[in-house]
Amino acid sequence: MNEALRDVIARLEALPDDRQQQAAFLLLDFLEADQEPLLTPEQVAEVKRRLAAEPIFASDEEVRSVFDGPAE
Numbered sequence: 001m002n003e004a005l006r007d008v009i010a011r012l013e014a015l016p017d018d019r020q021q022q023a024a025f026l027l028l029d030f031l032e033a034d035q036e037p038l039l040t041p042e043q044v045a046e047v048k049r050r051l052a053a054e055p056i057f058a059s060d061e062e063v064r065s066v067f068d069g070p071a072e
Helices: 003-013 017-032 040-053 061-070
Strands: none
Touching: 003 017
């Protein structure tokens, strides 16, 4: 462990329990951010399928009809 980390841990130990808990959650988030995403092969396939699909957009007329209300 390097000196900077030792100093930070010493400062954390002086904090109240609730603040130590918050710091622990932040550190865990930091450590877990370096891991690969935990998707199943099926989820990866679904993401790829959706990214490859033709996007569906509303036409200008369809959007206008939503904002203008029904035609009379």
